Amino acid sequence: MGDGEAFTYNGGRVGPGERQNVRYGISETYLGDPVRIPATIINGEHPGPTAFLSAAAHGDELNGIEVVREVAHEWDLSKLAGTLVCLPVLNVPGFLAQQRYLPVYDRDLNRSFPGKEGSTSSKRMAHRIYTNFIEPCDFGLDFHTSTRGRTNMLHVRADMADPDVHRLALSFGSNVVIDSEGPDGTLRGEATAGGVPTITIEMGEAHRFQRGLIDEALEGVRSTFAEYELLEETAVRWPGWRTIISGSSExxxxxxxxxxxxxxxxxxxxxxxxxxxxxxxxxxxxxxxxxxxxxxxxxxxxxxxxxxxxxxxxxxxxxxxxxxxxxxxxxxxxxxxxxxxxxx
Incomplete structure (x- = not known):
């Protein structure tokens, strides 16, 4: 992907120079109604990498939703070189209930990737998200917040032993990078293991839009896009200082x-x-x-x-x-x- 070809998923196709807003079915309710996640796919006219931006794998983590939404719908992407897959709300049932985990199922969607067809509800959902929108990408940024009752400064979590992840983590331009492998079942851990380098961006607290952190994260996205040449007018940022915390001191x-x-x-x-x-x-x-x-x-x-x-x-x-x-x-x-x- 990202070479001037169409982006395809099960049931759809987005050609070069096209944009689609999709509500993609990943499960069903007790009444048999579809559970759909929103996805915006922007395929640039010029060749380049394919990147995904995802948020709200935990349904109460809201800051990242606004980051992904603004990139998809407020940025000028007319000169985009490559393809963007924007997934602002992965855990729609949790988002609607304003809780961290999948309601009823009481499962953590971010411990269910890459998922499995024919398995549990959470793994079926994760499988449909992963195979359609994550697997075709070249790299990804997954946005999170702290759990309720706590707050984080913006920082990146990444497996810095992987050279491709190392490049991606530094390109975001955060002051702090925590070097760790993603736990089993996490989107970043499983995507990276599957050949799609992915980092987690932690920012702020649950149940909030925090404008300062959202703006800081948007600067990081621009910096990453500059590193991978998705947008020409941007530049990779140096945050002034940086510390990488690794190993037992994680x-x-x-x-x-x-x-x-x-x-x-x-x-x-x-x-x-x-x-x-x-x-x-x-x-x-x-x-x-x-x-x-x-x-x-x-x-x-x-x-x-x-x-x-x-x-x-x-x-x-x-x-x-x-x-x-x-x-x-x-x-x-x-x-x-x-x-x-x-x-x-």
């Missing part, structure tokens, strides 16, 4: 040791130093507050939004930084600007 969750009400003292994206108080946990019946301190100097990629916890609940996602990145962030935090340099 995740460090700071968890509550006491139940109660949480006062978070820092927002997502903040640099905190070892010993800084990240949060205070209290309750209505006692005066002895429990302080939660940073065990090392790092970046708060994700923080709690819902201010109540049981012992063991996650409070924040703290990433340890290399010395140079830490210095850049310290200068920014003190009112300076990041060093304008080439990435090493």
């Amino acid at each position: 995740k460090t969750w700071i968890r509550a040791d006491a139940g109660g009400i949480v006062d978070m003292h820092h927002e997502r994206g903040a640099l905190v130093h070892e010993g800084d108080r990240i949060a205070t946990i209290t309750n209505p019946f006692k005066d002895d507050d429990a302080a939660v301190e940073a065990p090392f100097t790092g970046l708060l990629v994700g923080v709690l939004e819902n201010p109540v916890v049981y012992p063991g609940n996650p409070l924040c996602h703290l990433l340890e930084l290399d010395v140079e990145t830490r210095r850049i962030l310290e200068r920014e935090q003190s009112g300076g600007t990041a060093r304008d340099s080439e990435e090493t």
Whole structure:
């Protein structure tokens, strides 16, 4: 695909220079009515790669929906070189119910790829999405948010050991890349294993449109399109600084040791130093507050939004930084600007 030929799926064809808005059937309701996902396919007049943009594999993750919609319907794609497959809402039943998983089935669509015909409901849905709209592509961007009650700064998750994924992840131009293989059944993990390099973009919180994060993600899409020459007028962006977190340091969750009400003292994206108080946990019946301190100097990629916890609940996602990145962030935090340099 992407070489000036038609994009085909089961039941349709989009020729060069054509656009289609499709509601594609992937399942049926109890009444036998079709469950359809929206898809917009734009096949440019000029040859180039085929890319998919997907969102709302979890039905309550809304930020990515607006990113995909704006690219499909508000960008000038008249000079597109290649094909775009825009899938703003993968989990339509979850979206309609405003919940994370497939309602009734209680399955995670993003643990069901690449799917299987004749299997469970979620795997049948995933199979129809995957074979028709993912498998024909050359690469993909899959947009997510944190689960409800938490929020993430915008960052990329990618298997950086794969050279094609490595290129894709850096092209998006985010400050933070978390290097990890996608868990079994995830869209990015299974698509990458199937020869379609894919990254996940995490941004913000569930049940929200957050304009600043949406705009930042749109800049990342433009940067990726520049890298793969889908649009001529764009340029690959350098975010000012970048850190790639890999291996055993992929995740460090700071968890509550006491139940109660949480006062978070820092927002997502903040640099905190070892010993800084990240949060205070209290309750209505006692005066002895429990302080939660940073065990090392790092970046708060994700923080709690819902201010109540049981012992063991996650409070924040703290990433340890290399010395140079830490210095850049310290200068920014003190009112300076990041060093304008080439990435090493």
